[in-house]
Amino acid sequence: MSLPSGVRPASTADGGWVGDFGRALRAEWTKLRTAGDMGRLLLLAVALTVAVGCGTAKAVKCPDVGCGQDVVRLALTGVTVGQAVIAVFAVLAVSGEYGTGMIRTTLAAVPNRTTVLTAKAAILTTVVLASGTAAVLASLLAGRYILPGNGFTEAHDYASLSLAEGPTLRAAVGSVLYLVLIALLGLGVATAVREAATAIGIVLGLLYLFPVVTRVVNDPEWQRHLQQISPMTAGLSIQATIHLDELPIGPWAGLGVLAVWAAAALLVGGLLLHRRDA
């Protein structure tokens, strides 16, 4: 080997966590990079997000002053669809290994469960950060070109979409973080339940059931509470740029709610991973 003879034993012998973690990271990256559909799934996530965003921006018109539409939110509507693909992506990163039995090799190579889970989380975060940024920027760019044609112009009190605006920047950065948190939620759930179908069912159920149930709740107070704990509704409040005081929960607090969901899922997943064999 071309490596200096001292390097390899040094990192393993003293159990150097950083060295182990570095190798675990590389292993996870290799698996993710080379396992069949992963690249295509990410492309699909980006494409769907941008396509749905464009479709929404094309469909919604502003005939007059006072449309009450949040243009940033409109342009980023695709995130509600793209998140499903991101969730699949994250779930498959774990469940795929259980499906093929790869997980046994993974855990034999890196017996420390925390290291494995952290490495997976780190790789997922990086990858989703990159693709999420691409999706969000492309959606906003598309909105910037499409929306003025539908009447969202200066004459109707709408400025052109620009990241120089504080709220728009917050919505953009927040949407990327939202997608990352969705991936971590998927990772946690998949680690806990192992089986892909179950994990996807749970994640999508968590995301989509709250808004469906909220629709039929008659009591405004209950409705608000449901929206405050719903990972999707609360999390997506990060996209709001107008009428912030009417939101059931503030933008960053809402993203925090999703972060709590993701952290809880990771914690449960991590504990279960520690307790069982593979």
Next chain:
Amino acid sequence: MTATLTPHPSPPATRRAEWGGFLRTLHAEWTKFRTVRGWVLAMAGALLSTIVVGLLGTAAPAPGGRGADSASYPRGPGGEAVNDSFYFVHKTLTGDGTLTVPLRSLTGMADTGTTGKTVQSTQPWAKAGIIVKESLTQGSPYAAVMATGGHGVRMQYDYTRDAAGPSGMPSEESPRWLRLVRAGDSLTGFASTDGSHWTEVGHTKLPGLARTVQAGLFATSPEAKQDTAAGTGFNPAVATGTFDRPVLSGGWSEGAWRGTQVGGDAGTSGSYSNALKGGFAQTDGGGFTVTGAGDIAPVVGGPVMGVGFSVENFLVGTFAGLIVVIAVGTVFITGEYRRGLLRTTMAATPLRGRVLGAKALVAGGGAFAIGLVAAAITLPIGERSARGRGFLVFPVTSATEVRVMVGTGLLWAAAAVLALGVGALLRRSGTAVALVIASIVLPFLLAASGVLPPSVSEWLLRVTPAAGFAIQQTLPQYAQVLSVYEPSTGYYPLPPWAGLAVLCGYAALAFGLAVVRLRGRDV
């Protein structure tokens, strides 16, 4: 070589053998399904989550602390929920009789939404005219001929029926003469622009109409619908009809005209405000001005429904159960790929179509049974509990209720077969589950959220698998009642069975493609 010796093998025997083969495959699939504990538990979970989510979702306490069972919609002669609120200037009519009256004007006032400000505005379905009504009780049979704010002269009867007459609004220069004739159980409405040349607006029989009825002049107006770019709002509004002296013939009582607000208030589709009140006044020449709010019409969904539940609201848990059913339906086939069981299955039954057919029958049948039971349990409990807390519950006929229950089962069956087909095509459970859930639930969410314009939302609910939820719609739609008939208020663009057919089409397509693909490859 016995086969070659019988050139015409008896077809019934072959068919019987095929049938026996299919039954054996079906039995094998059923055994696989019921012996995997996770799936049985999951199906039980689907049942339970549908009930629990449905009941929790509709568990909010009633506003204003209304007493138990105090609230229900008045029912029309056909059993439908109706609004029956108007200002009525009436006398008793015994036996046959005719009322003829010129209507000088129909005007309206509406609240602008900002405190206390009112503007002159006549609602398109504001009404003033002549009505014959069995009693002052809400929901009693009636027939009326009237001028409306935007739809000309109409003859309406028994809440849901509406016939068009001459168009145009009455004015001081060109009043509308209206006439309503009662002869036995037959009622006929006429209109005229000069008081001498009459055209028939409509004719109906109200079988069993009491001999003694209340008849006279009325005015009413539903709330003012305001479409702004930000959404739709409804504000209090009243209508005022200015009548000349009514001319009576027949068995009218001798007493004075009396004024009554039928229903006590303006119902769910109309409302008074501090500035807009109902009442009547007699003018010098013996005429009347009558002002009222409310409507005489069936109740529809949307904001005009008031604080209440429709039957489909109790079935909101369908979504939770559906997600479980989709997951099970997918794993029913992808699980066999993962464990290699499919090789055994295909070795035992080499016919791909037969295996998939048996699987579809087991998964679909199971999903149908669980969905049906879930709906049949949730509906009565939800309705009773909501009524008990003082909520209005939109009444439906038993036939509709059965349609919703069976439809929920079919919805689940179609989703299970769709999931099975997609699972067989993709062979990867995660991707397949996500694809099916997203294709059924996401279009519904996007359409119902109200972000998209109604036309786009309606197209989403026509062409995506989410169209299937139309089978649960019970809210009716009437041209003569203004509301918001959009996905965001629970209205699907397709009729119930057509919507379900769209979902079934997707399921059949996925199933067919899966059979073709499976025939083309090893396993």
